[in-house]
Amino acid sequence: MTDQANAAAFDPGDDDVFARIADKYDLLCDIFSFGIHRLWKAGMARRIAALNVDTALDLASGPGDIPTRLVGRSGAPRRLIVTDLSPKMLSLASERLAGQDHIAIFRLDAHTLDGIDDNSVDLVSISFGMKICDRERVLASALRVLKPGGHLLNLEAARIPVPVIHWAYLTYMDICLPLISGIATGGDRSAYDYLLKGIHTFPDPVSFSEEIARAGFEDVHHTNYTGGIVALHEARKPDTKSTAP
Numbered sequence: 001m002t003d004q005a006n007a008a009a010f011d012p013g014d015d016d017v018f019a020r021i022a023d024k025y026d027l028l029c030d031i032f033s034f035g036i037h038r039l040w041k042a043g044m045a046r047r048i049a050a051l052n053v054d055t056a057l058d059l060a061s062g063p064g065d066i067p068t069r070l071v072g073r074s075g076a077p078r079r080l081i082v083t084d085l086s087p088k089m090l091s092l093a094s095e096r097l098a099g100q101d102h103i104a105i106f107r108l109d110a111h112t113l114d115g116i117d118d119n120s121v122d123l124v125s126i127s128f129g130m131k132i133c134d135r136e137r138v139l140a141s142a143l144r145v146l147k148p149g150g151h152l153l154n155l156e157a158a159r160i161p162v163p164v165i166h167w168a169y170l171t172y173m174d175i176c177l178p179l180i181s182g183i184a185t186g187g188d189r190s191a192y193d194y195l196l197k198g199i200h201t202f203p204d205p206v207s208f209s210e211e212i213a214r215a216g217f218e219d220v221h222h223t224n225y226t227g228g229i230v231a232l233h234e235a236r237k238p239d240t241k242s243t244a245p
């Protein structure tokens with residue numbers, strides 16, 4: 001792993017921990033965020049639809065939280081590829097997205113995006129997956145598959161600008177995440193241990209913007225949600241046509 005890898009160091013090759021929380025994933029999201037994750041995800045879906053693209057690739061989709069919010073939305077991608085490493089998560093996504101002929105669902109590692117052609121998609125999105133991935137590898141793969149001028153959107157844990165409030169938030173997560181996920185899973189806290197480590201170690205939004213820019217993206221900017229608990233980063237792959245002499 002590179003120095004931009006996350007301390008969460010999730011290695012799904014060893015153990016698909018997310019399969020074991022898949023059925024309870026939405027409920028746990030509601031509990032940990034007091035339901036506010038729904039607003040964050042709706043905000044991201046709104047931004048994706050505003051870009052009005054043909055082909056979008058959603059990474060680490062889980063049970064399909066972002067794709068389900070795009071269904072029926074004006075401006076939503078005409079073709080949507082929904083992906084995750086966990087077969088169990090993908091089967092839940094398939095149930096929710098049944099009958100949507102413009103949506104393809106398959107297993108894909110966000111680090112490599114093997115099987116997705118270079119310069120082939122207009123938009124890559126990832127929500128709450130980046131903190132358990134090697135960011136440098138995911139960003140490099142996203143840059144590879146995006147068409148010139150294509151869009152990257154990343155929704156992820158951020159940093160509340162007031163340190164004492166951020167500390168209080170982390171303390172809440174340190175106590176509640178292991179406790180509630182332990183109860184919900186009958187004692188298996190592995191998935192939430194990864195997520196908790198990811199929340200603690202994810203860079204602040206400005207540093208993450210710099211990482212995105214170093215990876216080769218331009219027009220990098222972010223929007224804080226709920227006082228900076230999470231942030232939506234947006235960036236574009238440089239459009240080679242516009243920089244040609």
Ligand SMILES: C[S@@+](CC[C@H](N)C(=O)[O-])C[C@H]1O[C@@H](n2cnc3c(N)ncnc32)[C@H](O)[C@@H]1O
Nearest residue numbers: 018060061062065084085086109110127128129
């Ligand atoms: C916290 S869930 C996020 C789910 C959903 N995107 C959301 O917004 O709630 C993280 C997901 O990332 C998936 N995941 C972890 N590592 C991955 C990788 N290298 N490639 C693709 N998916 C991965 C897990 O299986 C899990 O479904």
